[in-house]
Amino acid sequence: MNTYTNFRVKAIQFWKRNKKRILIGIIIFLIILIINNVLKNMPKKLPEPSFSYKPHVAVLTDKEVPKKYQKPIEDLVDTYFNYCNNGEYENAYNLITDECKQAYYPTLEEFTGYVNHVFEGKKKIYSLQSYSIVNNIYVYQIKILDDFLATGTSEGYYYYEEKLILKEENGEMKLSIGEFISQDQPHIAVEDEYMKIEIFDRTIDYETETYRIKVTNKSDSNYIVLADGTQNNEVLLNLGSRKDNPSKVVDTFIVKPNGFRFETITFNKFFDDGNTSQGIYFGAVRILNNYDYSVGTTQEVLDSALKLYAMEIPLQ
DSSP states (O other): OOHHHHHHHHHHHHHHHHHHHHHHHHHHHHHHHHHHHHHHHSOOOOOOOOOOOOTTBOTTTOOBOOHHHHHHHHHHHHHHHHHHHTTOHHHHHTTBOHHHHHHHOOSHHHHHHHHHHHHTTSOEEEEEEEEEEETTEEEEEEEEEEOHHHHOOOOSOOEEEEEEEEEEETTEEEEEOTTEEEEEOOOEEEEOSSEEEEEEEEEEESSEEEEEEEEEEOOSSOEEEEESSSSTTSSEEEOSSOEEOBSSOOOOEEEOTTOEEEEEEEEEOOTTSSOOOOEEEEEEEEEESOOOTTTOSOHHHHHTOSEEEEEEEEOO
């Protein structure tokens, strides 16, 4: 037997003995080759998304709170929160602006009731995020959550949100709660031959503006009807580009002869919506010889009115 024949016989015998192993090896090699080829042609891995927490960048405008205020704001809010968490109500109360106290929490007891409502007598944690910046007034959104690590329970999920208002007064940051922005006495007065309208108080919260208005009837025989729910546009807030109705219907705003009346009117108006309140508009002023409270302003009453007109109290 020559060399070639001998080699062929041995090769056939080797194949028969190791056929399964050889086939498995070829399959594995092909699989590795295919996988390697696929990996080479895959696009490069995209970078992992990154998320950055920027508590002092306003979510509405992307404006950043000035650096010099960021640490004082953090310290003030943290101190206030810890006082509330630990039941140190008087210390927490002392961190609130006098204006906010006078408007909503004139006593420590009333403030304590607010804290008990928000904190529910539990240990809480919070997150803080700048929301908007308007005329050096810094609006932050605070979210107050149950501290599961402190309580050791996970029953339910509760959180409370509100806007905290921070602004610099006399060189230091001051805090307002309950979404209170400001309160003033604008001393605005407008009058004509029939009446005098005065705005005594204006309270601005994050979502509303509230006005306490006094109307004096200068007549000794005529009724003044500003609102009784029978006419359109009786009371509106003039925002320049539009006029908005009060958040709650003014049922009756009627002043008897030689009388006066106070009325508190609230309008929905976001502090940071970019609009400026320009005036309170009374669109259906009625000067009447008499008025029947049981039926209101009927067409017959309008037909016999001494005068019908509109009047606006400027706020600028």
